[in-house]
Amino acid sequence: MLEVYGHGGDVESAALRYGLAPGQFTDFSANINPLGPPPGMLEALRAALPEIIRYPDPGHRALLALLAERHGIQQKAICIGNGAAEIMALILLALAPGKVGVVQPCFSEYETLSRQFGAEVHAVYGTAERDYRAEPTQIVQLIASSDLVFLGQPNNPNGVQYEVEQLRQLAKAAERHKTYLVFDEAFIDFIPAERRQSLLPELETYPHVIFVRSMTKFYAIPGLRLGYGIAHPHMVAAMRSKQVTWSVNILALRAGEFSLHAGSEYEAATITAIAAEREYLRAELVRLGCEVTPGEANYLLLKLPEPWAAGSMQEALGRRGVLVRSCAMYPGLGESHIRVAVKDRGANVILIREMEQVIGGGQG
Structure with missing residues (x-):
């Protein structure tokens, strides 16, 4: 598992594991505003x-x-x-x-x-x-x-x-x-x-x-x-x-x-973007066969379709430069639960594309 220190966002551990530079990953394992810091x-x-x-x-x-x-x-x-x-x-x-x-x-x-x-x-x-x-x-x-x-x-x-x-x-x-x-x-x-x-x-x-x-x-x-x-x-x-x-x-x-x-414009833009992208991700993940919990924040909890486990999905995506958070170690959840951040449309399209290819490859 990638959560060596118990949390997502550990691109340094991912870099050592998958042989990529930390900046080469599209990181869905940490829940950070995809708009970046306020302008200026x-x-x-x-x-x-x-x-x-x-x-x-x-x-x-x-x-x-x-x-x-x-x-x-x-x-x-x-x-x-x-x-x-x-x-x-x-x-x-x-x-x-x-x-x-x-x-x-x-x-x-x-x-x-x-x-x-x-x-x-x-x-x-x-x-x-x-x-x-x-x-x-x-x-x-x-x-x-x-x-x-x-x-x-x-x-x-x-x-x-x-x-x-x-x-x-x-x-x-x-x-x-x-x-x-x-x-x-x-x-x-x-x-x-x-x-x-x-x-x-x-x-x-x-x-x-x-x-x-x-x-x-x-x-x-x-x-x-x-x-x-x-x-x-x-x-x-x-x-x-x-x-x-x-x-x-x-x-x-x-x-x-x-x-x-920073003003209300940045805050409003963030909330609007998160709502739209969360719905896009939810619909696409359901299309891929995932069960998605209807959360309201900037991340989604999902249960992978059989026979996929969180560890095998995390490994398959990690080799492709995409990081997700395994939730298999969370008490009360199961081996097939992962969490993904809500990012911007370009990054979200990458996640869906890579998951679709991994699931279609049947490597679970």
Whole structure:
């Protein structure tokens, strides 16, 4: 398998395996905005290069002010980190939970980080009939028996959301049981605003709810690493107390500031492009015999037609310069599940063409 380090986007491992240069792959294993960074960002970063001779602002003040304005919240309710993964680590360090609950299938870092910091991990499972969502009553039971619960919204790898009334049910359970509930909203920006299911506007109502956001996916800056958490100020203060000074570099901060100044045109263009290309990919993958989960984010979970397994498809496509994410190792999924990013039309046509040739060749 290609996921040597547990994640997609590892073009270096692919290059060693398949004998191609990292830049020669069409990478569907990482879910990054196909439009690339907002127009003008690269020029702005070049202009900022002389700033690397000094330390970044340890208080992240300029970006904090912009994020607070964007969300209409206090700056002290925001913690900026070196990607969403650092925010998750800071939550675990601040709370030191003994028992962590996860809703499988889900982002592997929930369990990996929790175990790294000494927690027991318990799970409930979504079902294919519910597009791999779990029953809310199951999640409530998980909340009751855990110190902290992670829930993807939309979830990775299936890209589905829970309805906001269900989220309220879970948040109320978290308050009753004094359990912290983390909504990972790393991909929510790819969903049209009117379709986003989030309790963020109700932040003040739920002191035990924490939101995790990523800027690396939507603004296409994964190499810089930038994310943030939103929670009640006492929780944010606890997270910041565990943060390594200068964990967010100065170019990442500048990229975040530029992104929030980029304007609504880029954001609207991204959402429109993702919706159109996701539907194109879904229809073409169904035509090839795949079962596709109706996700709303910038990736699709699919079950390959028999006799194909995720590993053999990943290998066959990798030799052709196309990378996909095997989901065979996700608890709650099967050997034939893969995830593909939604990219631009040219790249999506390449994926469908190569998959069609591989499936037609019958190498499963």
